Amino acid sequence: MSWAGPDELFLSTSLASFLDKKLIVLLRDGRKLLGTLCSFDQFANVVLQNACERVIVGELYCDVPLGLYVIRGENVLLIGELDRERDELPAHMTCVSETEIRKAEKAERDLKDLKGSMRKRMEFLDFD
Amino acid sequence: MLFFSYFKELVGKEVTVELKNDLAIRGTLLSVDQYLNIKLENTRVVDQDKYPHMLSVRNCFIRGSVVRYVLLPPDAVDIDILHDATRREARGN
Numbered sequence: 001m002s003w004a005g006p007d008e009l010f011l012s013t014s015l016a017s018f019l020d021k022k023l024i025v026l027l028r029d030g031r032k033l034l035g036t037l038c039s040f041d042q043f044a045n046v047v048l049q050n051a052c053e054r055v056i057v058g059e060l061y062c063d064v065p066l067g068l069y070v071i072r073g074e075n076v077l078l079i080g081e082l083d084r085e086r087d088e089l090p091a092h093m094t095c096v097s098e099t100e101i102r103k104a105e106k107a108e109r110d111l112k113d114l115k116g117s118m119r120k121r122m123e124f125l126d127f128d
Numbered sequence: 129m130l131f132f133s134y135f136k137e138l139v140g141k142e143v144t145v146e147l148k149n150d151l152a153i154r155g156t157l158l159s160v161d162q163y164l165n166i167k168l169e170n171t172r173v174v175d176q177d178k179y180p181h182m183l184s185v186r187n188c189f190i191r192g193s194v195v196r197y198v199l200l201p202p203d204a205v206d207i208d209i210l211h212d213a214t215r216r217e218a219r220g221n
Contacts, residue, residue, distance in 0.1 A: 013158075013159040013160060013161035013165050013166070014161075015189060018189065024181060024182075024185060026149075026151075028149070028194070030149075032181050044165070044189075054181055056180060056181060061180075073191070074193070076191050076194075077147055077148075077149060077151070077190070077194045078147070078151075078153075078188050078189065078190050078191070078194070079188060079189040080171075080182065080185035080187070080189075081185065081187045081188065082184050082185060083184045083186045086183065086184040086186075087183060087184060088183060088184045089180050089181065089183060090180050090183060093180060
């Protein structure tokens with residue numbers, strides 16, 4: 001892998017322009033990881049320093065610290081640079097503790113399961 | 129190589145990339161590579177309210193494998209040139 005010169009950094013599609021920047025990485029399973037980019041390769045495998053998972057449930061959010069993370073490239077949807085000048089989240093959202101957000105996550109999951117099972121029962125009745 | 133060359137012509141144009149997870153992002157095409165990975169700048173998420181975590185993202189790298197559509201401005205496409213390039217590519221295979 002050749003080293004990109006300063007001009008090429010902005011135009012090429014390498015992640016080199018994101019090094020040492022605070023990023024948000026969206027994963028295929030719906031997770032949002034934040035952290036500083038340490039390293040990457042041609043598969044978009046990525047090493048994040050001071051990584052945390054931003055869990056969002058409705059209007060609530062929580063940043064769960066994870067430490068040093070290596071992410072396999074096939075799971076990556078998108079890598080976004082977080083603009084320091086702007087708010088990362090809308091002002092109406094509330095930061096809560098990890099316990100609170102896990103409770104909210106479980107409640108949302110239970111509601112989804114309940115809706116799913118009710119739909120299955122309705123489909124069985126086969127209304128036209 | 130055809131689509132890679134095609135996207136290289138579109139650098140600087142405003143496009144909307146729709147991902148397989150239904151997230152759609154509008155932005156200026158900054159660069160593209162052989163895997164059709166895409167770099168966008170001045171990005172805005174379509175349906176921002178559904179994706180609060182994307183609020184402050186203005187530049188992003190999108191992995192080629194997760195793209196469903198790249199929506200283009202209609203005047204950015206020269207159909208005849210595209211047809212010719214496609215025939216040439218098909219002949220080469």
